[in-house]
Amino acid sequence: MMRGKWAVLLLLASVGGAAQAVDYGHQxxxxxxxxxxxxxxxxxxxxxVPSLHGIPGHFARIPEGRAFLTQVPGxxxxxxxxxxxxxxxxxMLLEYSKDTLPADFVPFTEAEVERLRAERPAEIFKVRELVLGRLQQLGIRIDY
Ligand code: HEC
Structure with missing residues (x-):
């Protein structure tokens, strides 16, 4: 009986945490x-200033794109x-780019951001070109 009660409490606590994370991201x-x-x-x-709808979801598919997302100047x-x-x-990805996110999307973690953000490419536009080229090889064309 006790175990069941704890399970419910833990569940409530984790649901509360998830709701808070979403609000926090939005804020x-x-x-x-x-x-x-x-x-x-x-x-x-x-x-x-580019729209954040659609396109960033594609970027989240590939390692170069994930790096790019953490390296944009903003x-x-x-x-x-x-x-x-x-x-x-x-x-941002779940709110604006859900339609283009891969089904197996792995959310960013603090550790991944730390690793990727440490490299700051001198020319971010070139990185973007590279990401677009790589996506095109995978059959994903992005036109602005
Ligand atoms: C001072 C204005 C400014 C702020 C603040 C800013 N951005 Fe940007 N953002 C831009 C501009 C301009 C570009 C496009 C040029 C570039 O890549 O530098 C851009 C590009 C991007 C891109 C790449 C989109 C694409 O299609 O290439 C993403 C993703 C992005 N921003 C997300 C964010 C997020 C998330 C934040 C908040 C943490 C943020 N930006 C804050 C101005 C801004």
Missing amino acids: SYLLHCAGCHLPDGSGSKPND IAYSPLSNAEVAEILNW
Whole structure:
């Protein structure tokens, strides 16, 4: 009997934790990203701020793309901790790019972000080109 009760308590605690993580990702997004990418993630064409809908989900498929996501200037040069970056990226991908995320999407962890974010490519645009080329080889064409 006791065991069942504990199981329920643990379940409630973990569900509460997950809900909090989602809210936390959303709040951080609004605070650190929405100024440029807008609260709905649609970006701004006239200001060359890309939409976060659709395309980033493809990036999450391949190692080069995952690295790119942690290295875009809005993230690389932000004061966000690695754990916060992981939260925001996971939130952003599930919220705006679910349709393009691979079925076996593995969420970012603090450790992965720490490792990838440590490298800051001098020319992020070249990294993007490389990622697009690699996706094209896999049959995924991305047109802006
Ligand atoms: C000061 C404005 C600004 C802020 C703040 C900002 N970004 Fe960006 N972001 C940009 C611009 C401009 C680009 C495109 C040019 C580039 O790659 O530098 C971009 C590119 C991106 C890309 C790549 C999209 C693609 O299709 O190539 C992602 C993903 C992204 N940002 C996510 C974020 C997240 C998440 C945050 C918050 C932590 C954030 N950005 C904060 C301006 C911003």
